[in-house]
Amino acid sequence: MLLAFACGSRQQAVLFENEDDLPGKRVAVQTGSVYDLEMSERKDIQLYRSNSATDCIASLVSGKVDVYKDDEVILSPADQRRQGIRLVARGDESFPCGFVFRKEGVELAEQCNTFLAEIRASGLYQEIYDRWMKMESAEQPHIPDDIPVYHEGVPISVAATISTAPLGYQVGVGEWEGFEVELLKRFAASVKRPLEIKPYDAAAGPAALQTGRVDIWFGCIFITEERQKQFLFSDPYYECRSAYFVKRENDSSKGGWEALKHSFHKNLVEENRWRFIVDGLWETLILAFWSLVLGTVLAGVVCWMKLTRYKWIQKICKIYTSLMHGLPVLVLLMVMFYVVLADTSLSATTVAVISFSMVFSAYVGEVFASAIESVGKGQTEAGIALGFTPVQTFIYVVLPQAVQRILPLYKAEAVSLFKNTSIVGYIAIQDLTRAGDVIRSRTFDAFFPLIVVSVIYFLLAFLLGKGLELLIKNKQQS
């Protein structure tokens, strides 16, 4: 299975030379891009939408689609070769790209425009452009080290909705490279402020900007009239043409074991990419651990609310649990991040911990309450009749039994909570899943990072389950 993935599946070559060959073809585009709008109007093609360039390229390589339309700079020529695709034709249209600001961000936008004008005048712009856009060799360029970095002051927070060379991509956790990134770094230096870049999903860029989570949104964003109604754009710094990509024929593929070794090296060893996995795993573990701790505490509160005499508290509890039961976790997470807690300075990780604990507490709290109820009034009365206070009776008689009864469900919910943390990429947290995505966007290997991530998740979920099971056994024996 693993080997089959690594080799890539074989598909007969479908001829595509230029735009005229489009009818009848399967075409991949990024969701929400201008090409998405353009292609959805055509009735003579089959359209495949994906959330990232990486996924589009993976579809192309695996033969799910015949052609992929995107910006010509979505992939550097070196990366195209590496990935086994090629630019077959350029489109007629071209679009100016700019940095995006909130409507209220006039001052920052003006500073940015001044900066762009200055570097154009001084010739620095051309130097940067040549560095990134003219490259033909397999060597990746780097942002020069001599750009000053400021740590004092209010950081400029930036949402990146791109993860491919040459415009903007990560080579290490938080280590960004690329044309747009260099521009931003130099701009931040010119206004003497620190720069914070966070990776967002393509679709999440506008929300992150609108809700004030970030000050600037970039990632080859075209300046369109539609967008100008909502946002403020900097002056264009780049004119982007569209292009069609197809699979490169005669893709020399190695044998099974060799391919696996190659994938391993490419995805984990090169550029120390295993660091993404380690850092992502740490983030996932931190998230899961604190969500479990806070979730358990909240579950106690929910349980108390459910069992209290006060009808109005019970009602609030009912509403809360119904909401948590009825909302998909991902939607809840986004609502918490972009709406409810948008105006607070809470970090994305904190928001995620809060959201996951809320869901966890609703389930576990309710079941805990019914476990307590199921212990039976009789035993409570017996405790009281022996001379225990109500609190002592609860601690010595009711609680141990309720805990015993709830442990199997607690285990299941804890494992499910752990797995649910894989969605935090949507609010720009680089967890284990997102780490796999980042590696994929650099290596364009659709499968290996996914498999690595899957294996890690499986092992951890298994260990967590086993650990809690042991705890249950111990409890039952004592």
Add this chain to the structure above:
Amino acid sequence: MIEVRHLAKSFTTPSGKQLHVLRDVNCTINKGEVISIIGPSGTGKSTFLRALNLMDPPTSGEILLDGRNILEKGYPLNLLHQRMGMVFQSFNLFEHLSILDNVTLAPMKLLHKSQKEAEEEALQLLRKVGMAEKAHDFPANLSGGQKQRAAIARALAMHPEVILFDEPTSALDPTMVGEVLSVIRQLATEGMTMLIVTHEMRFARDVSTRIFFMYEGVIHEDGTPQQIFEAPHRSATKTFVQRIHKLLFEVDGPDFDFFGMYSKLGRFCIKYNIAGKMEAVDQIAHKMTEELLPDYRPLTVRLTHSEQSEVTALDFMIENLTSSPFDAAGFDRSSLDVIRAKSKEIIEEPTSRGYRIKVLV
């Protein structure tokens, strides 16, 4: 030791009606007494017991324990419960603990005994109730009788001054009642002060030093077992201890449903196992109401049967009459022969309400 004054408890039913379960209970309980509380269901026996240790606090009244009113605000309830043990109908053992741990939990946590000390004492108590062998079993693996004996050991472990038994054998199979009663009997001989709500009449008679007969929310009669069981002063007590069952009809005129009455009389006989007397009851009732006494209305017909003495009687009461209707002019006493043949005895007597003819079947 315990003095109860004007104890009352009422509930509000879901339909909003006030239900007075205890009306006015007064009694004094002395050290060493074994008191059985008997009476028909729904007369407040368990409610009284549970009010006594404030498990279900009474609505009003006073309970003096060694002279201090335990209903006063701020009376330490946990200390009260340590002095007043309780054994429940449904045992209520702690299901997550072994029998031994059930017994040692409270002494260790509340009396701060060491585990060793508590376990030694617990084993001794378990031996006393015959449960030492099962000390390490869990409640789920025991029979009802074993559970109740363990529950008694658990109550004893706190060295209470009095133990309240709330129908300790009502949830048991008949085969297991004996083992639990034996344990309680043994405690009685050791001088333990106990209050026992029970339906086991023979046990109550043999073991108790005193009987409370509860009826309609009060202690209707309070006396020694001999007095209550052999010579009860009050009719409700008598009805209960002799297990007397009654059926009452008011024959008020020509529209009265006689067939309905005969059918009910028949069913009564079947219900109380006197089907052999069914024919006689039917014929006597028919003869008396329709043939001999057609002119006396209203006529109250009452069928009674005592399970204890196995006496069945049909009473015919004519209100506001002072002399026997059979002595009235123009009545032929020989027409009573049919009834005499079917019955053991006919008693005619004037009462405060009217004239009564009692036919013993």
